[in-house]
Amino acid sequence: MRLDGALYPWRFRLVLGLLAVMIALIGWRIVDLQVLDPGFLKGQGDARSVRHIPIPAHRGLMTDRHGEPLAVSTPVTTLWGNPKELVTAPGRLDELATALGQEPKALRERITQLAAREFMYLTRGLTPEQGDEVLALKIPGVYSQEEFRRFYPAGDVAAHVVGFTDIDDRGREGIELAYDEWLAGVPGRRQVLKDRRGRLIKDVQVVQNAKPGKPVALSIDLRLQYLAHRELRNAMIEHGAKAASLVMIDVKTGEILAMANQPTYNPNNRRNLQPAAMRNRAMIDVFEPGSTVKPFSIAAALASGRYQPNSMIDTRPGWMRIGRYTIRDVSRGDMMDLTGILMKSSNVGVSKIALDIGAEPVYAVMQQAGFGQDTGLGFPGERVGSLPNHRRWREAETASLAYGYGLSVTAVQLAHAYATLGNGGKSVPLSLLRVDRPREGTQVMDKQVADAVLKMLRAVVEDEGGGGVRARIPGYQVGGKSGTAKKISGTGGYTKDAYRAFFAGVAPVSNPRIAAVVVIDEPSTKGYFGGLVAAPVFGKVMAHSLRLLNVTPDNLPSPELKTADAKARNGGRG
Structure with missing residues (x-):
């Protein structure tokens, strides 16, 4: 073919060639998409309609x-x-x-x-x-x-x-x-x-x-949890308290059997939820534990070898001065043995003991008991409190530590410490999960010392004149200690009329199974002392719990005593 009249015939041929190549490429792509590789078009269609x-x-x-x-x-x-x-x-x-x-x-x-x-x-x-x-x-x-x-x-x-x-x-x-x-x-x-x-x-x-x-x-026993919840609520209403907490621990396994707080909230309906009600106070709130730590000061005294359970301390006249501070007892002073110091909750007596043995042994016992230490539970927001360790202990700091001021703990830490006492001085790790195989504990206190202190705590509850008589449980031996501490004000000092009431203890004393702590925050009616406010809650919850757990009673009257009582009721007739 000849292109007559064309000035540049090669250009025309080039254009025709390019068009032919393009047509060939398009044809090849059509064959490729429709015959050789149909998955591409299918994938593009799926991308516009298939969803995951x-x-x-x-x-x-x-x-x-x-x-x-x-x-x-x-x-x-x-x-x-x-x-x-x-x-x-x-x-x-x-x-x-x-x-x-x-x-x-x-x-x-x-x-x-x-x-x-x-x-x-x-x-x-x-x-x-x-x-x-x-x-x-x-x-x-x-x-x-x-x-x-x-x-x-x-x-x-x-x-x-x-x-x-x-x-x-x-x-x-x-x-x-x-x-x-x-x-x-x-x-x-x-x-x-x-x-x-x-x-x-x-x-x-x-x-x-x-x-x-x-x-x-969880390690929680819902039956015991209901008991704790009910009794805390009743105590708050009765005493006009601001808040309350209760922790119950299995002495042998370290499992937390109950942990209740008031006020609480309904997680199924949180429309009108108040932030303050969400706090797990047993793990988050720290406080000065007051007289509930005196048993550990007594344990330090026994461990030092300088004191025996029958060692006598002169607490007269019921007060003592250290520098510009005055330490007072609720009752008048007297000659007391170590059991008497716990029964009367003598600040003077425990201060004299601490000043004699020094602050370091008291600090060591409290640290080993878990105060100021992480519990290992991993609970969100949990606090570890504070256990001060001064390079040089002043007398006032030594005395205040011995009777429960100057340090801060949580209710869980305090309950764990009493569980250690009840377990013969062996500390078992705490758990919020059910423990199928009990974990090995660590001996942090001499067993003889722990048993001796537990015997003293039994006298605090069981003997007349002790500060924990309202925690008694029919049929069981109970050991425990009440406490009352002033709250710290926002200015750094102590409030005049705001208190926390405590009771901490274990039962049954002959073979401890449960350790529990009750904290009542700012009771305003019918008293504020721990033995008056917190001890009854401890007694009620512990009594039902021991029976629910089928714990064998260890304080039943003897058959001879039962017979004598029966004769007395029948006017002496057999």
Whole structure:
């Protein structure tokens, strides 16, 4: 072919050649996509229609030591909407708002603000039946998805221990937070087909199954927890107290059997929740323990070898001066042995002992008992308190440490220290989880010293004139110590009329099983002393607990005494 009249015939041929090459390349690409590699077009189509939606995984079951549920996950329905679709049906928005229990005006404003988006939550946490009722209205742009919500069968009774989750099912307080990774499941994935408006066309397959969270069995005994909760609440009402805490520990295993606080809250309904009610005071609040630490000062005295249980201390005239400080006893001074010092809770007596042996032995015993030390529980927000260790101890610092001032502890630490006394001076690690195999403890106090102090504590409760008589339990020997401490004011000094009342003890003394501590914060009516306010709570809770745990009584009257009593009731007739 000849291109007559063309000035540049080679250019025309070049253009024709390029067009031919382009046509060939396009043809080859068509053959490649349709015949040789059809997966590319399929993938592009899937990218516009195939979606992976999550399959929610429920959290692990939380139970008490006997399998009673404390936290369970229940399926709920979450309704969401596509604002772009909702704005196309303005006439049905009032109907939707009524079905959701919302204000129509507020719902319209939300949809208008989010009109450029394709997703908005309408409401979350509905029961499946409630969700189906709304979906049955068939309002354009309203869709649902399945979620799980945490429910707490024990309600406010175990709230401070169990904690709660947020709306996205993540742990926010208590064990729910501490063991969030363990409890939280792994969501699965499901492959579905959707149209360009996001509407589900076909459920294709499950790509990855959801893995539920792992269960957790707590050391808490729900029966004892209910007892502690009830008695603390009654004590707060009776004495007009600001707050209260109770901790109960298994002496042999270190398991926390009950941990109750007042005020408390209902984790199932947190609409009007007050932040102060959320505090697990037994682990977070620190305080000066007052006379409840005197048994450990006495233990230091016995361990020093300078004192025996029958050693006599002159506490007359009931007060003593150290520099510009005056230490006073509630009762008049007298010659007392070590048991008498604990029974009368003599500040003067224990101060004289501490000044004689020095502050270091007292500090060492308290440190080994766990004061100022991490409990190892890993509970969120737990505090370790403070046990001062001065390079040079002044006399006033030595004396105040001996009778429970100048240091700060938590209720859990104090209960753990008394559990160590009850366990023959052996400290067993604490646990909020059920212990199937008891862990080996550490001997932190000579067993003979611990047993001697426990015998003295029995006299504090069982003998007339002791400060803990209101903690007595029929049929059981109880050992314990009351305490009363002024609260520190905001200016750094002590308040004039605000106190904390304590009672700490173990039972039964012959073979200790339970150690418990009761703290009553700011009792305002019917007295404020620990032996008057906290000891009765200890006695009531411990009495029921020992019976529920089938602990053998160790203080039953002898058969001869029973016979004598029966004769006396019958006027001397056999």
